[in-house]
Amino acid sequence: xxxxxxxxxMPDGLWSQPAVDTAAIDVLGGVxxxxxxxxxxxxTYRYTPGLSQSRFLNAMAEGKILGxxxxxxxxxxxxxxxxxxxDGVPTTEPVEVADRGTVVSYCIVNVEFTGRGFDIPYAxxxxxxxxxxxxxxxxxxxxxxxxxxxxxxxxxKWKPPExxxxxxxxxxxxxxxxxxxxxxxxYRELV
Amino acid sequence: xxxxxAVVSTAQTPHARRVEDRNEVEMLMPVLEAVKGAIGVTQExxxxxxxxxxxxxAGQGFSFVTILDGVGPYPPIVESHVEMDGAWxxxxxxxxxxxxxxxxxxxxxxxxSSPGDLPRVLSRQLDPYYTAPxxxxxxxxxxxxxxxxxDSGKATExxxxxVASRSRASAQANPNATISLDTTxxxxxxxxxxxxxxxxxxxxxxxxxxxxxILAADDRARELTDSPAWIRGIDHRIDVHGxxxxxxxxxxxxxxxxxxxxxxxxxxxxxxxxxxxxxxxLILRExxxxxxxxxxNPSGGPLSAxxxxxAGLVRVIEAADRVASGDAGRAVAHATSxxxxxxxLVCVIEGDD
Numbered sequence: 001x002x003x004x005x006x007x008x009x010m011p012d013g014l015w016s017q018p019a020v021d022t023a024a025i026d027v028l029g030g031v032x033x034x035x036x037x038x039x040x041x042x043x044t045y046r047y048t049p050g051l052s053q054s055r056f057l058n059a060m061a062e063g064k065i066l067g068x069x070x071x072x073x074x075x076x077x078x079x080x081x082x083x084x085x086x087d088g089v090p091t092t093e094p095v096e097v098a099d100r101g102t103v104v105s106y107c108i109v110n111v112e113f114t115g116r117g118f119d120i121p122y123a124x125x126x127x128x129x130x131x132x133x134x135x136x137x138x139x140x141x142x143x144x145x146x147x148x149x150x151x152x153x154x155x156x157k158w159k160p161p162e163x164x165x166x167x168x169x170x171x172x173x174x175x176x177x178x179x180x181x182x183x184x185x186x187y188r189e190l191v
Numbered sequence: 192x193x194x195x196x197a198v199v200s201t202a203q204t205p206h207a208r209r210v211e212d213r214n215e216v217e218m219l220m221p222v223l224e225a226v227k228g229a230i231g232v233t234q235e236x237x238x239x240x241x242x243x244x245x246x247x248x249a250g251q252g253f254s255f256v257t258i259l260d261g262v263g264p265y266p267p268i269v270e271s272h273v274e275m276d277g278a279w280x281x282x283x284x285x286x287x288x289x290x291x292x293x294x295x296x297x298x299x300x301x302x303x304s305s306p307g308d309l310p311r312v313l314s315r316q317l318d319p320y321y322t323a324p325x326x327x328x329x330x331x332x333x334x335x336x337x338x339x340x341x342d343s344g345k346a347t348e349x350x351x352x353x354v355a356s357r358s359r360a361s362a363q364a365n366p367n368a369t370i371s372l373d374t375t376x377x378x379x380x381x382x383x384x385x386x387x388x389x390x391x392x393x394x395x396x397x398x399x400x401x402x403x404x405i406l407a408a409d410d411r412a413r414e415l416t417d418s419p420a421w422i423r424g425i426d427h428r429i430d431v432h433g434x435x436x437x438x439x440x441x442x443x444x445x446x447x448x449x450x451x452x453x454x455x456x457x458x459x460x461x462x463x464x465x466x467x468x469x470x471x472x473l474i475l476r477e478x479x480x481x482x483x484x485x486x487x488n489p490s491g492g493p494l495s496a497x498x499x500x501x502a503g504l505v506r507v508i509e510a511a512d513r514v515a516s517g518d519a520g521r522a523v524a525h526a527t528s529x530x531x532x533x534x535x536l537v538c539v540i541e542g543d544d
Contacts (some may be wrong), residue, residue: 039324042313043307045250050214081260082217088263090220090236 005187052082057166065157067132069093076131079168098130099171102182104190106140106148115169123148127174128187135167135190142175150191153179196288197412197419198511198540200405202226205367205507206398209305213220215254219301219401220261225404228298228417234263237405238293240270241284241298243277244500248311258301269293276300277402277504278465278526278536285425294411296506301401302500309397309499313529317530318432329467329530330394334386335441336531337470340434341388343440346473349389352376354394354469355494362491369396371494395467397496400507402501420540424452427536429529440452440464445478448537449523454479456539460487460519463506465527467493475525475531489513503527514542
């Protein structure tokens with residue numbers, strides 16, 4: 001015996017439906033009601049990165065980190081998506097930034113999800129490359145996660161050149177560069 | 192008391208079959224620059240910004256947020272987005288101006304369908320329990336609608352072919368069209384079916400592109416342009432979602448929107464109709480009450496350039512441009528959304544006299 005279906009829990013008059021002739025489905029009284037269905041769906045896309053990100057990815061394949069400068073505010077975006085997100089104009093002047101920089105934010109990761117076999121916990125960080133105005137995302141290795149801090153100076157650990165592809169993953173991780181901490185004024189806008 | 196609102200600037204990209212080199216923001220930026228530049232305004236002069244797009248086309252989550260990079264959103268702007276064609280973004284902007292909260296608005300719509308399989312992508316807007324799991328694609332559903340129209344005796348395949356032939360011929364004067372052809376209806380009728388009763392030429396191409404409009408109210412519109420195209424009526428209505436609950440040979444929501452927008456209040460010179468399949472144009476003409484003397488889709492219509500999520504806004508642009516140039520005194524623009532003309536927007540545009 002199935003439970004009756006309550007059409008509306010609202011008080012009369014606020015929301016109501018006319019009486020419905022249920023004769024056609026009354027015969028289904030003994031049938032187990034459908035509570036849920038699964039309808040798996042997937043779509044396939046062929047992604048293209050665009051002009052600006054193509055320039056970035058092509059440079060990565062040569063072991064360079066390429067940003068682009070906004071002609072109005074002068075900020076260097078790494079990578080640029082093609083427009084200055086402040087001024088709304090195309091970023092067209094390519095600017096190579098350094099493969100070393102400053103940690104401006106980080107978090108300690110306690111869950112294994114990269115599939116790359118790092119010992120947990122480890123630190124992932126936002127690294128502001130020297131010469132750039134927005135940070136790149138990366139992992140910090142070759143030091144204890146407990147030593148990672150804002151202002152810490154780090155350098156990129158690249159894959160061997162023969163393994164370089166058009167990918168940010170050419171940088172395996174960032175590691176301490178041994179320099180003293182950066183002056184907070186150099187990253188004040190980003191923390 | 193309603194405020195007078197006009198289209199004061201328009202811009203659109205060429206509607207290309209495939210834009211592979213540029214990402215969405217790179218595709219859109221030239222249009223935004225053009226629509227503002229044409230009347231000498233900057234983003235700071237615009238009180239409201241509203242866009243229409245859907246992430247399903249390019250498969251990029253929250254693409255409408257990243258696209259704001261190209262707008263110039265700093266100092267902070269008042270902004271909104273509809274997961275619909277840009278024509279509905281225009282409606283939202285029109286309402287915003289009616290409330291008095293804005294005197295000017297930037298409206299844009301964009302779509303990059305080429306990364307995915309559009310007919311399958313569009314199946315995701317169907318009822319998720321009974322219809323979407325069957326993956327009926329947009330061409331197949333339009334064919335069902337065309338078949339229903341033939342079975343009802345309201346139209347013939349020759350009439351479908353005449354719509355296709357006329358649209359593709361008109362597109363020869365449209366530099367932004369994806370395709371234009373000098374093909375007679377007889378030649379089209381001799382083609383094999385793509386999905387019976389539709390032939391390839393009965394179906395819109397799939398295009399990548401973008402379009403933008405600036406709206407302004409009252410005196411501000413006259414300051415910005417010598418030839419404002421006034422929106423004299425605008426309304427949108429929707430039919431039920433279930434395809435089996437509708438008479439697919441008719442469009443009651445278009446008829447109601449046309450009545451509310453005042454289409455029949457005066458003669459209509461031209462109309463731009465968002466019909467992606469030739470049978471749909473016949474259904475829309477009937478619902479809008481447009482006679483044989485009305486110039487239909489002089490741009491070539493969606494059968495010649497079909498950037499999904501912008502094609503409805505492009506109808507407004509094509510109509511407004513012809514009113515602004517004096518080619519038409521009173522024009523109707525129509526936009527649609529959902530399967531088989533489920534939701535419909537009707538806009539009446541007039542010149543100064």
